[in-house]
Amino acid sequence: MSNLEQTLSIIKPDAVERNLEDKIKTVFKNEGFKIVKEKKIKLEKKDAEKFYKVHETKPFYNDLCEYLSSGPIVVMVLEKNGAVLDNRKLMGATDPKKAEDGTIRKEFGLSIDKNTVHGSDSLDNAKVEIDFFFAH
Ligand code: CDP
Numbered sequence: 001m002s003n004l005e006q007t008l009s010i011i012k013p014d015a016v017e018r019n020l021e022d023k024i025k026t027v028f029k030n031e032g033f034k035i036v037k038e039k040k041i042k043l044e045k046k047d048a049e050k051f052y053k054v055h056e057t058k059p060f061y062n063d064l065c066e067y068l069s070s071g072p073i074v075v076m077v078l079e080k081n082g083a084v085l086d087n088r089k090l091m092g093a094t095d096p097k098k099a100e101d102g103t104i105r106k107e108f109g110l111s112i113d114k115n116t117v118h119g120s121d122s123l124d125n126a127k128v129e130i131d132f133f134f135a136h
């Protein structure tokens, strides 16, 4: 049975800065994801604050928003069967030190804040996040 889903992925500033964009896209493609939309942008801090609003009460919120708006990012819509969960698995744990071998964060992540990629954590949030970047 088909379970085609779309999820939002972001290649974060630490990875764009290290020229990892193509390598990470290749990882997604090799795992069966189709990149159906993509753009390279630089967010204003207020946009990062909107995007990460769910974390506004967390102690790391301000640094996180500073960071996401600190340099260019690549925003992508990824599509495959079970895309949301498969992308979370492929990303690995939030803290690269705890991420499993073979995951993007294990291979490329620098630290819990500079962890290379973002991925939607549910189908509902994927729709909201895709809209946030691509609904116009
Ligand atoms: O990105 P993910 O969904 O795995 O983690 P999150 O809990 O939704 O947190 C969002 C982002 O905040 C993480 O990807 C980290 O970049 C950052 N973060 C942080 O800087 N320090 C923490 N203790 C937790 C998260």
Ligand code: MG
Residues within 6 Å of the ligand: 121
């Ligand atoms: Mg999250």
